Amino acid sequence: MLAALLLQVAWAEPPVPLYAASKPCSDARYPLVDGDELIACGKRRQPTTRIKLPGRTVLLDQPIQEHSSNLGLVPPPLMGTSVATTANGGVAWVTEGNKNDREVWWRPSPSEPARPLDVGPGDQHLAIAAGVHVAWVSSGDIKVWNTATDQRHTIPADTGFNAPPSLFSGVVCWEHRSDVDVDIHCSDGKKLTRVGHQTHPYRYDDTLFFREDGLLWVSELEQ
Amino acid sequence: MTGMALGLVAVFAAIGAGRWLVVPTQRGDEHAWVHALMSGLLLWGLIGLCLGLGGWLTPWAFAGIAVLSLLGWLPAGRPSIGPLGWAGIILGMVLLSPGIIDVLGPIMGTDERYLHVGLSSQMLLHEGLVGGLLHPNGSRPLTLQIIYTGLLSSGETTALAGFHWWLAVALMGFMVQLGHRHFGHWGVGVLAAAMLAGSTSIQEATGQAASDIPTALAVLCALDAAVTGRVRAGAIAAAAALSIKYTAAAPLLGILLLAKVPPKARARTVGLTVLLLCPWWLRNAMDGLHPLFPFAGWPAPDMQFQFLEKWGAGRDLLDFLWLPYRAIFEASPTDYRFHGRVHPFILMCWLPLPLVFGSRRFRPWLWASLIGFGGWAVGPHWLRYLIPSLPIIALTGAAMTVPLMGTRLRAGILALIFIASTHSGLQGFGATLQDNFTALREDSSPPGQQAIEFCNNHLPKDATVALLFAWSRASLQRKQIIGSVEDHVPTRHFLLKNRADPVGALVAAGATHALVRNTKFQRTTYTFMERTDFDSRFEEPVHSLDHMLLMNAQLLYRGPHHRVYKLAAQ
Numbered sequence: 172m173l174a175a176l177l178l179q180v181a182w183a184e185p186p187v188p189l190y191a192a193s194k195p196c197s198d199a200r201y202p203l204v205d206g207d208e209l210i211a212c213g214k215r216r217q218p219t220t221r222i223k224l225p226g227r228t229v230l231l232d233q234p235i236q237e238h239s240s241n242l243g244l245v246p247p248p249l250m251g252t253s254v255a256t257t258a259n260g261g262v263a264w265v266t267e268g269n270k271n272d273r274e275v276w277w278r279p280s281p282s283e284p285a286r287p288l289d290v291g292p293g294d295q296h297l298a299i300a301a302g303v304h305v306a307w308v309s310s311g312d313i314k315v316w317n318t319a320t321d322q323r324h325t326i327p328a329d330t331g332f333n334a335p336p337s338l339f340s341g342v343v344c345w346e347h348r349s350d351v352d353v354d355i356h357c358s359d360g361k362k363l364t365r366v367g368h369q370t371h372p373y374r375y376d377d378t379l380f381f382r383e384d385g386l387l388w389v390s391e392l393e394q
Numbered sequence: 395m396t397g398m399a400l401g402l403v404a405v406f407a408a409i410g411a412g413r414w415l416v417v418p419t420q421r422g423d424e425h426a427w428v429h430a431l432m433s434g435l436l437l438w439g440l441i442g443l444c445l446g447l448g449g450w451l452t453p454w455a456f457a458g459i460a461v462l463s464l465l466g467w468l469p470a471g472r473p474s475i476g477p478l479g480w481a482g483i484i485l486g487m488v489l490l491s492p493g494i495i496d497v498l499g500p501i502m503g504t505d506e507r508y509l510h511v512g513l514s515s516q517m518l519l520h521e522g523l524v525g526g527l528l529h530p531n532g533s534r535p536l537t538l539q540i541i542y543t544g545l546l547s548s549g550e551t552t553a554l555a556g557f558h559w560w561l562a563v564a565l566m567g568f569m570v571q572l573g574h575r576h577f578g579h580w581g582v583g584v585l586a587a588a589m590l591a592g593s594t595s596i597q598e599a600t601g602q603a604a605s606d607i608p609t610a611l612a613v614l615c616a617l618d619a620a621v622t623g624r625v626r627a628g629a630i631a632a633a634a635a636l637s638i639k640y641t642a643a644a645p646l647l648g649i650l651l652l653a654k655v656p657p658k659a660r661a662r663t664v665g666l667t668v669l670l671l672c673p674w675w676l677r678n679a680m681d682g683l684h685p686l687f688p689f690a691g692w693p694a695p696d697m698q699f700q701f702l703e704k705w706g707a708g709r710d711l712l713d714f715l716w717l718p719y720r721a722i723f724e725a726s727p728t729d730y731r732f733h734g735r736v737h738p739f740i741l742m743c744w745l746p747l748p749l750v751f752g753s754r755r756f757r758p759w760l761w762a763s764l765i766g767f768g769g770w771a772v773g774p775h776w777l778r779y780l781i782p783s784l785p786i787i788a789l790t791g792a793a794m795t796v797p798l799m800g801t802r803l804r805a806g807i808l809a810l811i812f813i814a815s816t817h818s819g820l821q822g823f824g825a826t827l828q829d830n831f832t833a834l835r836e837d838s839s840p841p842g843q844q845a846i847e848f849c850n851n852h853l854p855k856d857a858t859v860a861l862l863f864a865w866s867r868a869s870l871q872r873k874q875i876i877g878s879v880e881d882h883v884p885t886r887h888f889l890l891k892n893r894a895d896p897v898g899a900l901v902a903a904g905a906t907h908a909l910v911r912n913t914k915f916q917r918t919t920y921t922f923m924e925r926t927d928f929d930s931r932f933e934e935p936v937h938s939l940d941h942m943l944l945m946n947a948q949l950l951y952r953g954p955h956h957r958v959y960k961l962a963a964q
Contacts, residue, residue, distance in 0.1 A: 198954060
């Protein structure tokens with residue numbers, strides 16, 4: 172934690188709104204970063220706008236083919252949650268726990284049985300995946316698991332109250348409540364602190380996308 | 395069809411209960427069944443008030459009341475309906491049959507969801523009355539909602555709308571009877587009933603659990619009682635009408651002022667009506683609220699029940715003069731100017747007015763119609779608020795017109811005009827009927843149902859949900875607070891009153907979770923208001939709530955229309 176504070180690097184320039192990806196969406200999961208694309212909503216409030224990263228080439232009105240979330244997972248995913256799929260075919264998902272809380276389950280491949288990944292006290296939720304990494308929130312902290320090396324670590328965060336964290340190459344960014352508003356912190360020590368609420372972080376390499384005041388904003392890291 | 399059957403049983407039970415309140419010498423009268431019905435509804439409401447205050451609104455209590463009420467049919471001297479009444483009832487069943495599709499379908503109406511079914515389900519969950527600033531909709535007189543609670547306790551949700559549909563049929567039957575009784579021709583009631591059935595506003599209302607048609611029936615009873623000089627029946631009907639919906643006040647005022655009743659009888663009627671209503675006012679006073687809360691507005695920070703400026707066809711003198719024409723020919727059920735449609739013949743058949751203006755027989759009918767219309771004109775101009783006066787207006791018009799049908803030729807011409815204009819009166823109803831068919835076939839749900847489903851499936855059974863800017867009370871199977879009325883006053887009032895820490899105040903009020911509807915007030919709807927007023931009264935509460943939830947609550951579910959938050963550590 173101390174190292175992270177000492178290594179804190181400022182964002183190079185003030186963030187700017189990305190109007191092309193700021194149209195209101197009827198599906199609150201959008202806009203989002205999916206792999207090397209930013210997917211946003213079009214005129215009909217549906218996710219139709221793809222923005223190729225990192226160059227931010229805008230490809231308009233391309234219908235989004237959403238993958239079926241019905242993967243036959245047992246126990247079933249909790250209503251309103253997304254299934255997190257890793258590059259090596261594993262899936263992590265959130266289910267309803269036994270004590271009015273939530274649990275995270277894991278299935279390494281479609282041919283293997285599902286098993287609990289993090290259950291019991293802690294209200295585990297907001298599971299995400301990127302590459303071979305899986306992350307989720309447990310008791311406000313973020314747990315990161317490298318499914319290839321089986322290495323795990325926990326990031327003290329006090330988050331999980333609104334949007335999911337973001338994961339890119341093992342680096343996690345999350346929403347952080349300060350005394351007056353919500354900011355964004357990242358596990359590599361980067362922070363975005365400014366007036367107003369910055370929510371829904373999406374990290375892509377040295378770029379941070381986030382939402383503020385109904386718009387999608389982008390901030391570049393200092394090289 | 396269980397709901398329809400239960401509704402019919404409830405109507406018979408109400409008549410059975412109410413017959414004891416009808417003056418013994420009048421019980422054999424062919425019109426006494428409707429007066430008994432009104433007495434039964436009022437009696438049930440007052441019994442429900444007592445049970446509710448004691449926390450005894452249980453399914454067993456309701457079942458017991460229903461069984462005892464049905465005993466009213468056993469002894470000799472039970473109510474008789476008479477051949478003309480039965481004919482009117484059968485006519486009503488035929489004319490209002492499209493409403494059955496809505497009865498059998500899912501609960502889709504806004505008023506059903508937030509008030510009639512929504513409030514009833516809360517009273518059933520609490521096994522008692524709900525009211526006060528946290529349940530403002532429960533602080534009205536609840537005669538009808540208590541009966542709906544009893545019907546809901548049967549476990550058959552469609553019983554509420556089924557009961558309402560039978561009340562609409564009863565209204566038709568009673569109109570046919572009254573046309574003959576007061577104007578000497580069965581055709582008067584038939585024409586008036588046909589005009590009502592040829593109105594989209596009536597057809598759309600019949601299949602829902604609602605309050606306008608029961609109010610209309612009670613108002614018509616009051617007029618019948620006033621014209622025949624029956625004090626007790628008049629007071630009971632007036633109290634029933636007002637305790638179902640205060641919009642009955644205007645036609646009742648017309649009846650009170652212009653019916654040919656001795657001053658002493660008039661005073662006794664008013665006194666008895668007030669006596670029968672005052673338990674509801676006392677209840678509010680005991681809660682520290684205005685007796686007429688929520689209609690009298692909210693206490694500090696002061697907020698009014700509704701902005702009349704938002705609705706209707708204008709408020710200048712010329713607007714009021716044009717109102718009868720516009721309300722008939724410019725109304726549409728799909729916009730919010732009149733929000734409905736009534737049969738044009740209702741206006742046309744008032745053209746012979748000069749012929750009957752001096753008639754003593756017409757006097758109470760004319761003035762009840764005119765003052766009823768005037769009271770409606772003062773309000774938001776929505777045509778469903780005219781329904782309490784509409785049967786009287788239609789009967790009066792029909793009574794002026796039927797004598798003009800002396801020859802076959804004239805009758806034929808008028809019939810042709812009536813039939814041709816029925817298409818206009820039912821404008822928009824075809825689409826509604828199709829929607830009702832689709833809803834019934836697909837069991838479709840109103841928007842926001844995913845969030846309700848989440849709450850019903852995943853929130854603890856003992857959770858209390860604060861409904862913020864949200865209407866969907868009926869299908870949420872958890873205890874609730876706040877909810878909504880027009881302009882979301884309850885939510886805005888709570889947030890402005892507790893602006894320092896609204897989330898903490900919600901928790902202190904007992905809420906464990908919040909269901910929040912995504913809300914944006916349109917400035918264009920409130921152009922009569924200063925920008926700063928609009929910002930502070932409408933926009934600030936929305937932004938402040940979003941801010942405080944982000945800082946102090948945990949988002950559990952986010953759908954396209956609603957969000958669900960956990961407010962306190964469970």
